[in-house]
Amino acid sequence: MLVVRTDLAEAQAAAWQELGSAGPCFTGAQRVELMQTAIDAYFDRAPLPPWVTPSSVTGRLPANPLSRPVAHDIVFRVAAHAGTLTESWYRSMVDQVGERAYIELVALTCTVVPIISFRRALGLEPWAMPAVVDGPPTNVVAESLASATLNWVPVAAPADQTASVLQAFTALPTENARVWRLAATQYIPNDEMSDPHWTRGTLTRPQIELVAMRVSQLRQCFF
Amino acid sequence: MLRWSGHENGNDVDLDALGQNHPGSVSPLDVALHEFASAAAIGEVDALTTAREHLLGLAGADVLVDSAAIVANFEMMTRLADGTGCRMPAGGVEANVAVVAAFGFGDVVSKR
Numbered sequence: 001m002l003v004v005r006t007d008l009a010e011a012q013a014a015a016w017q018e019l020g021s022a023g024p025c026f027t028g029a030q031r032v033e034l035m036q037t038a039i040d041a042y043f044d045r046a047p048l049p050p051w052v053t054p055s056s057v058t059g060r061l062p063a064n065p066l067s068r069p070v071a072h073d074i075v076f077r078v079a080a081h082a083g084t085l086t087e088s089w090y091r092s093m094v095d096q097v098g099e100r101a102y103i104e105l106v107a108l109t110c111t112v113v114p115i116i117s118f119r120r121a122l123g124l125e126p127w128a129m130p131a132v133v134d135g136p137p138t139n140v141v142a143e144s145l146a147s148a149t150l151n152w153v154p155v156a157a158p159a160d161q162t163a164s165v166l167q168a169f170t171a172l173p174t175e176n177a178r179v180w181r182l183a184a185t186q187y188i189p190n191d192e193m194s195d196p197h198w199t200r201g202t203l204t205r206p207q208i209e210l211v212a213m214r215v216s217q218l219r220q221c222f223f
Numbered sequence: 224m225l226r227w228s229g230h231e232n233g234n235d236v237d238l239d240a241l242g243q244n245h246p247g248s249v250s251p252l253d254v255a256l257h258e259f260a261s262a263a264a265i266g267e268v269d270a271l272t273t274a275r276e277h278l279l280g281l282a283g284a285d286v287l288v289d290s291a292a293i294v295a296n297f298e299m300m301t302r303l304a305d306g307t308g309c310r311m312p313a314g315g316v317e318a319n320v321a322v323v324a325a326f327g328f329g330d331v332v333s334k335r
Contacts, residue, residue: 002284002287002288004288005285008288043266045266078305079302082305083305085308087308090308103307106302106303106307110302110303111299113298113299114295114296115295117294117298118292120263120271121271121275121290121294122287150310150312151308152307153308163312164310164311165303165309168303168304168309182296182299183296183300186299187293187296202282202285202289203289203293207256208293210253210256210260211256211257211259211293211294212293212296212300214256214257214260214261214264215260215263215264215293215294216300216301218260218261219264219297219301219305221300223305223309223310
């Protein structure tokens with residue numbers, strides 16, 4: 001039987017459960033419903049093509065979704081076809097849902113996908129959806145936002161003082177913290193990133209990067 | 224990161240061999256990691272089962288778990304980068320020309 005190290009198991013479990021509670025722009029019930037869209041998109045071996053939205057196809061979304069259909073469309077596109085995203089698509093989505101909601105939807109997808117991917121990779125049973133915690137959206141946003149040159153999305157001010165991936169979700173501190181807690185246990189703690197010899201005692205750093213590179217290649221991710 | 228960390232560990236990685244999915248002279252563990260990462264990302268059940276069992280037999284459960292965690296992380300990071308429009312800092316592309324060429328990243332849709 002496989003044993004998942006404690007720090008990793010706890011970080012993933014906490015992240016999964018957190019999605020049952022309200023985020024900055026969506027309620028817990030909305031987030032759980034959106035999680036299902038991300039799961040369906042990721043596991044679909046023959047997903048809709050990028051230019052077809054699930055909201056335009058009968059039966060792809062709940063009959064009376066708790067969130068606007070465009071929110072599901074964003075989650076679907078990021079989960080199934082992230083490598084095809086363009087800035088014009090981003091702008092058109094933000095025109096409909098707003099910047100903060102867009103960031104939360106991407107962060108939600110970025111929480112669901114690694115956890116379901118991890119469990120599938122190891123042949124582990126999928127987790128049940130988290131319990132919904134009632135309550136309104138938190139509206140927790142960084143004190144001051146700024147436009148970035150290294151990202152499409154706005155970030156916590158001042159912008160562009162750090163790498164684009166590190167500032168990407170800083171507009172929404174709770175979403176940002178959750179994603180980076182996952183990264184520290186799934187990959188490498190950020191403080192160790194510049195050490196080419198860092199290891200957990202299993203894979204060497206080059207072996208870690210080999211796996212990372214292969215996934216990035218298959219996902220067509222230039223970054 | 225791959226090229227840099229390999230060099231710093233005295234083990235320059237054959238990027239061309241790996242990028243073309245013909246690991247050639249690289250170690251059996253590197254091949255198993257490459258196959259597992261591929262199968263986990265693609266998700267075809269039989270191929271994933273085979274790759275998982277191969278890696279488990281070759282390197283043990285702890286390596287398998289950590290490998291799955293890295294796959295998971297880059298399922299996350301690729302979506303973070305593409306979903307928020309992350310751009311390379313100045314000089315970032317030039318510093319990684321060998322990796323871009325070997326893995327065909329110059330042709331991907333998300334290049335910007």
